[in-house]
Amino acid sequence: MASGIKDKVAILSMGCSRFGERWDIGQEELMREAYAEALSRAGIEASAIGAAWYSSHYDDIGAGKSGVPMAMALGLPEIGVTRVENFCAGGTEAFRGAVFAVASGSVDIALAMGVEKLKDTGFAGLPTASRGTLAPMYLPTHTNPGNFAQLARAYEAAHGLSRQDLKRAMAHTSMKSHANAVRNDKAHLRKPITIEQAVQAPLVADPLGLFDCCPVSDGAACALVTTPEIARSLGQAEPVLVKAVQIVASNGWEVQQQGWNGAYVHTTRQAAKRAYAEAGIADPRQISLTELHDCFSITELVTLEDLGLAEPGTAWRAMLDGRFDADGAQPCQIDGGLKCFGHPVGASGLRMLYEGWLQLTGQAGARQLGAPHSALTHNLGGAPAQNVCSVTILGL
Amino acid sequence: MAHIIRIGACLPRLRLERRAIAAAMGWLVPGAGAGRGTRTLAFWDEDSVTLAVAAARGALGGDSAESLTFATTTPPFAEPQNAALIRAALRLPALCRTQDATGTPRATLLAVQAALEGTELALIAAADRPVASSGSNAESRMGDGGAAVLTGPEPGLFAYLGGASLSAPFLHRTRASGAETALDWEERWQREAGYQAQVPPAIAAALDRAGVAAGDVDHLILPCPIPGTAATVARLSGLTKAALAEDLAERTGDTGAAHPLLMLAAHLPRIVPGQIVVLAQFGQGATALVLRAGEGVADHPGLEALDQGIPEGNYLKLLAFQGRLDWDRGLRGRFIVQEAQSTAYRNAEALLGFVARREAETGLIRFPPRLDVPGEDWPLADLGGTIATATADRLAYSRHPPNCYGLVDLRGGGRLMMDFTDPEAADLAPGDPVRFVFRVKDIDENSGYRRYFWKAVRDTGRGL
Structure with missing residues (x-):
């Protein structure tokens, strides 16, 4: 019987970029903006991060597929980076991956990052997400x-x-x-x-x-998660669990x-x-x-x-x-x-x-x-x- | 003896007023919008294939066919064979022999003659959605439509008594392969050296083969866009008592390959069992078929779709629907249609035939069907359904905004998110009954490739 995730993982720190029509910067800079805040609030070095999850919905705009764009943008310490995509729940999906990794005991600290650079499409509203080969043959052109x-x-x-x-x-x-x-x-x-x-x-x-x-916005947000014990050892008396x-x-x-x-x-x-x-x-x-x-x-x-x-x-x-x-x-x-x-x-x-x-x-x-x-x-x-x-x- | 068992027809609902053509183009082309009344205008997702499918569904009336001929001068595809798509949409057997017949609108009666002189259960589906230069006589005269007949050994509307076709290298209208619009030669020459010279000999030969005297013919159905010509042909042919079928010029326009069958359908209420009908068509020669009306014509409602049109006063819709207007689609309208032919083929029964699956273990009806799950085919095309949710989307790309779609509860079980179509689709609301029509799903603006699927339209209970 599964015991659930309750109280097994703490949020060590978080970061978030400014959201908006960020014409001046791309997906990589957005990630760095959020990541820098999270790292500075956590008071840890990047080398302490054991694994990372990366959420990005569109890959025809933004930085492309796989975990590599984030690993390169953040200069991560040669760790596993997993790109996840689950529509608008992708950010939480990345968080879940990081949380599960810590709860499993696989790593002490994990990073979850979500980012989207939407204002490179040239039009208002979201682009239509790709739906494979069969679905467009019968589903309506929808928004x-x-x-x-x-x-x-x-x-x-x-x-x-x-x-x-x-x-x-x-x-x-x-x-x-x-x-x-x-x-x-x-x-x-x-x-x-x-x-x-x-x-x-x-x-x-x-x-x-x-x-x-x-609105359709550019932005990035991230979390560093760890065990409650490590969070307390890093000075958080009452960590968010x-x-x-x-x-x-x-x-x-x-x-x-x-x-x-x-x-x-x-x-x-x-x-x-x-x-x-x-x-x-x-x-x-x-x-x-x-x-x-x-x-x-x-x-x-x-x-x-x-x-x-x-x-x-x-x-x-x-x-x-x-x-x-x-x-x-x-x-x-x-x-x-x-x-x-x-x-x-x-x-x-x-x-x-x-x-x-x-x-x-x-x-x-x-x-x-x-x-x-x-x-x-x-x-x-x-x-x-x-x-x-x-x-x-x-x-x- | 072979018979025309049943006839089906499909007219687009929009009826473009000729005065709208005149208002839009008359300043540039004297005589634009010539004629009175309206011509039919295919909606953006109707083409010769979809019009033929709709007409054929009526002609089949639930029967099958051993052969299918698609007659048209405006096939959407030069390759592949269009009839193969139509057969799949109609769910005729794979062993049904299919062919496209084209090059002249007379392809229709040539195919009907061949069918009536054979023994097969044969379906001839004819349709045209012609394109003509803006402001031209042809543009005003033409219309869009489909019509179909099922022929075979069973009695129905008409018995075939005999027919004849003659061929002539008479090039009154030419259009090179790949060209969109045709060049029409002088009208008086068409009338005198064409219709008047070529149709009467074909009628005479057909009557001779049928053993029928010209004076015994009760009705003449001859499409001709030149006013008065059919009456002259009747006189020249000695059809002294024949009633002339209305040419529908002021209602549909000349629908090309579909027109002799459309005129026949519209004329049916005037025909009584036992009467003799000559059905004729012109084009690089002429074909004439002699028919004797059977019991099936009694109380036939005729061409009901004639009275179910929606007047349209905007000429630009014709250009937009035909893809001839360089309108601002926006960047959202710039997308590639992934052909994925291998995907389409392995799902052809679902996509073209509109077949779901009733799963054996659960009894659930599911679309798209799970091809690996035991169950039975569950055809949806004739079932219809009820709208569960609906939207009129002004953001989505559409050739006739707003883009309308929603969930449809399928009669008998199952549900599908699908497009709503027709000019009044935005009025559809949850609870409304719908029926299903085979239409163009997407058109690739660059390659011209198009694909088809089924859409929902309001079910008025009277068909179209």
Whole structure:
């Protein structure tokens, strides 16, 4: 019987580049920016790192395939570097690899890095990810707004929302994240917006408008993980511990059979259930802060319900009531989230963990919450009907 | 004796108003948009192959065929054989003999004559999506469409009494291999030295072989885009009492290879069992077939798709759909279509025939099918389904934005994320019933290569 990952691995340090349209630098520099911060905060030499995991989604832009681009960019001490790719959950996948390596006793300290250089495509929005040879022969030419607009329409229908209520709840979601990001000097978008601006923005995929969509950003984030004992020996009296890491990939049920109504994300529910069991959490509403995969405003609303932070069909009203605002009962996306911190695909999972780690160690500066004791991060890669979902829980 | 058992037809839903052609091109080409009414306009994902498949599905009516001839002057592929794709889409047996017949719109009746003089269960699927110079007479006169007949020993719509074909090196219209648009010679010469000189001898020979007197012919179906010509041919042929089939000029335009069968389908409500019909076509000679109407014509609804069109007032859609407008596709529209022919071939039954698999152990219906899992083929093309989720995506590249797609719950089980198509696809919503049509999936702008798959359209319950 597996005993789970709880309390077996600690975060020694983390780093994160500034996110945004970084026209001046490439993937290698982004990685070095995050890595330098993590190393300096850890107080270790690079030679102490025993293995590394590297997440990057696109390889036709960015630095290419394999672990070599990261090993070369960081000048790593001739160690194993594994490139992972798991859609938008790739950053968490890299983290999981590093965590498992430490937990196994294989290495003392491992590095997890996520990076994406998206602004080398020449157009707005994400490029279409390659899908092999067969899938393009029958699947539609899709975009992520198109995929998640289906979620919004299904959520609206399943819970009997008016279009006006849906639009205002989605607008509040984005307005809240813009307000939060004003206090984050690494965020991509740092201007506040109004609900009216969001409601009236041009449609991208009905009912999603421009302000319902996260930006396309360049960025990198990384973690150095180790054992709790080593973390303490390096001066961390109360290190941030990994309580759970769960990843679930769709097996085709949602997209090939008729049981799913399209109004929630099945994998999120599965991953959350396992993560809570692994972490020993009975009521997820006790978690201090959450960083959700708000690729679109509707995703945040649906995910709040799928994670058990709101009852099904109620997140939209709770959002309008301010429960997830910075000063609400359950602050969500305190760093601005994907919506405003930005979304460099392969880095986003680690960016969320970075915020959790900052908050739990009291280093979040102007946006520091009172005395958080736990943090949840969630990634959703792909489309609501077919995706990879991760749920990670950190705690003291 | 061989029979025309059944007839099927497909008209694109868009009907381009000729006054829109005149408004767009009349300042440059005097006479642009000539004629009244509308012409059919194939949607961006309709071509001769897809129109032929749609028409053939109606003609087959669930039957099979021992041979398939695809008649067209506008085959999407010079190579490979287009009929091989059509056979696969129709799921006809592999031993069904396939061929493309091209070079003249009369290829259709040449193929029908050959079929009626044989003993096979033969499918002739005809379609054209012609291209003509902007503002030309041809552009205005032509239309896009498909029609098909199934012939064989079983009685149906018509019994074959006899036919004749004559050949002439009469080059009223020429188009070199690889050229997109044709050169048309003077209209009066076509009419007088062509139709009037060549069709009557073909009719006379056909009537002689059929043992039918000219004065006994009840109906003449002769496509001719030159007004009044069919009446002159009837007179010159001695068809004293024959009713002339409407040429559909003001509704569909001349759909080339499909047109004699489309006109026949539209004329069916005027034909009663026992009447004599001459079905004729011109093009480097002429073909005439003499038919006697069977019981199948009684109460035939005719060509219902004529009344199911959507008026279109934007001429530029014709240019855009035909790939003749250098519009701003954006960088997102610049992608390579990976042919992956070996992948396509090993999945051909799924991709062209639209066949899922019902897995033996679980009873689950799955698309794409797991070819290594025991189970039975589960054809989807005629099943239809219900929309589960839908989107109208303004970011995705599309030749007719927004790009519409979503999950479709397949009738009988299983589900598939698929494209929605047709001009009104953005109106589709969860819960709407859909049926499936075979359409162009992707076109590679550089190579011209195209591939096909099935898409969902609203099921109005009346077909198209």
